[in-house]
Amino acid sequence: MTSAERDTLPNTATSDDLENMLEHTFTNIGQATKDFKMQLRPREVGSIIHNANGVATVSGLPNVGSEELIHFRDGLLGIAFNIDEDEVGVVLLGDYWKLKAGDQVQRSGRVMDVPVGDALLGRVINPLGEPLDNAGPINGDIRLPIERPAPPIMDRAPVTTPLQTGIKVIDALIPIGRGQRELILGDRQTGKTALAIDTIVNQRGKNVLCVYCAIGQRGASVAKVIATLRQHDAMEYTVVVVAEGSSPPGLSYIAPYAATSIAEAFMEAGRDVVIVYDDLTQHARAYRELSLLLKRPPGREAFPGDIFYLHSRLLERATHLNDDHGGGSLTALPIIETEAQDISAYIPTNLISITDGQIYLSPSFFELGILPAVDVGRSVSRVGGKAQRKAYRTVASNLKLTYAQFEELETFSRFGARVDTASQKVIDHGQRVRMSLKQAECTPFSVEEQILILLAVKEGLFDTIPLASMPKAENSLLITAKDIPKTIRDNIESVKGISDEETQTLVDLAKAALARFIVSETDITEPQKNTEDNAGTAPE
Known part of the structure; x- marks a missing residue:
């Protein structure tokens, strides 16, 4: 008991008061000793043996775990990769050229986190x-x-x-x-x-x-x-x-x-x-x-x-x-x-x-x-x-097969071989499928817009439109997509999909939007026929 504490004791202090005072004093001493021991907790400190190209070899960390985070000087971190008997291979996560052999390293006791x-x-x-x-x-x-x-x-x-x-x-x-x-x-x-x-x-x-x-x-x-x-x-x-x-x-x-x-x-x-x-x-x-x-x-x-x-x-x-x-x-x-x-x-x-x-x-x-x-x-x-969505399966179920057939026929026709009328129609339709799938960067299409375009492709509404007019025709469909009734929009987004009547409504909207771009079939196929007639003819 200190002299100051002794002076504060009343003259009539009992033995119980003295006992409580002593217990309080010993408690403070015990807590101070515990804090001191915490400060003296042992730490594993090693040193760098070799450092080059983002990988360091470290010694002196016998208890380090795989993928444990390692602290280097200046706040640089590393991950323990190779755990050998005498040394540890560490992957460095920063400016490794600032480190040199002999620098101290220390375990963190945790893995890398973010x-x-x-x-x-x-x-x-x-x-x-x-x-x-x-x-x-x-x-x-x-x-x-x-x-x-x-x-x-x-x-x-x-x-x-x-x-x-x-x-x-x-x-x-x-x-x-x-x-x-x-x-x-x-x-x-x-x-x-x-x-x-x-x-x-x-x-x-x-x-x-x-x-x-x-x-x-x-x-x-x-x-x-x-x-x-x-x-x-x-x-x-x-x-x-x-x-x-x-x-x-x-x-x-x-x-x-x-x-x-x-x-x-x-x-x-x-x-x-x-x-x-x-x-x-x-x-x-x-x-x-x-x-x-x-x-x-x-x-x-x-x-x-x-x-x-x-x-x-x-x-x-x-x-x-x-x-x-x-x-x-x-x-x-x-x-x-x-x-x-x-x-x-x-x-x-x-x-x-x-x-x-x-x-x-x-x-x-x-x-x-x-x-x-x-x-x-x-x-x-x-x-x-x-x-x-079910609406996609309704309008694009056979599109991949159609596109594959077109690519095969297109490759065949490049050799100058004559193709019959049916094959030529497949090629013409496939070219418009390809044009309809083209898309500029950072111009996402909504589900309704995609459904309307794919439905027009499926119904062959683009087949009578010249390829040069396809971008304008597609843009007209995008404007028309805003006029799709709300009930059809909701069904397109839903699991139920669109009915046959709703599909026909969309077809009618697409026909109306594309009417001004349609030309006669003769105007579309005539250049192709001329190309076929000239195929294989050597220039004079």
Whole structure:
């Protein structure tokens, strides 16, 4: 007892008062000792043996776990990849050139995580969750690990709700459902990113959130995408995760996993989400670079043996949850770049086997100005009509077969062979099908507009219209689509679909809209007949 405490004691203090005073004093001493011991808690501190090209070799961390976060100086982070007996191979997530051999490192006791939640909507961040848009810090207390197990099969529901892309050729022939994984592949500069951005733009007002993940892209390309999203007011429901091409390979590696955790948080809250990975070719190359630097055994094309697992564990997280788990969905649109139209290469075949279908963009179509350059013959949706509105099946059920027959006949006719009248009609009709499926960038079509155009194609209303007049004729249909009765609009959007009477009403509307563009059949076929008569004739 201190002298000050002794002086404050009353002269009539009892033994109970003295005992309480002593107990209080010993309690304070015990708490101070406990706090002191907490400050002296042992920590594992190691040091860098070697550092180069985004990978560091560290010693002195005997209890570190796989994929544990490692702290370096100046706030730099790393992920423990190779756990050897005497050293640890660490993938660095930042400016690795600032580190040198001998620098101290420390365990964190946790795995890599990112902030999630509504505070991220409209923001541009890096894979670490740090803002890149100069819009202030991100206010969010909830964080999720970037690597999470995929939902169990029993927690999932069938994919039955359509995801409208606003792109006619996809919604009609290659439908995508909410919770599906649809691969977009093609050579460079064929419009793969534009296809994904159009899908994001079309989600405005549909209560669907979007996550765009740029992996290894040029800064100018990413800035253009962000500008397009802002121009069409799509950033308000979109999160952009960016790992530029100049970033360390570690950031490119974790980028899609971090973006998926952000999307999963929305899905688990009962929301519908679309995530775009642009592109997984760069992701696979970044992982190959890290694996070779870590001296892991290379396999085919120098990729490590677990390259398939790299993408399968990522895309398996995209699903449609059942009602017991909120009913949310995560639709994945991974992008893959092919070389010389070779879809049988190593990484493309891996992704094709993982996903639920693919959309192939042909450079030949792109050069001919057929945009979007979707090759219908090589594209497929393994969910198909199960995730398509019934109205589409009514007006476009045979469209894919018709288009395939046209392409075969068109290829045959290019050799200068004569075709009979019936075959010529198939070619003429197919040319108008192709023209009707062409669409400018960032001009999504509503469901009613698509149904009206596809119905006109099915009924052959475009067959008597010159190809040069097709754009104006289609524009006339778009104006007429605003006059569709509300009951028919509701039925188009519903599960029930449209009846025969309603279909005939739409046909009558389309005929009236296209009447002024129709010319006689002789005027259309005469140039083609002259071409046939001259076919095979050598010039003088």
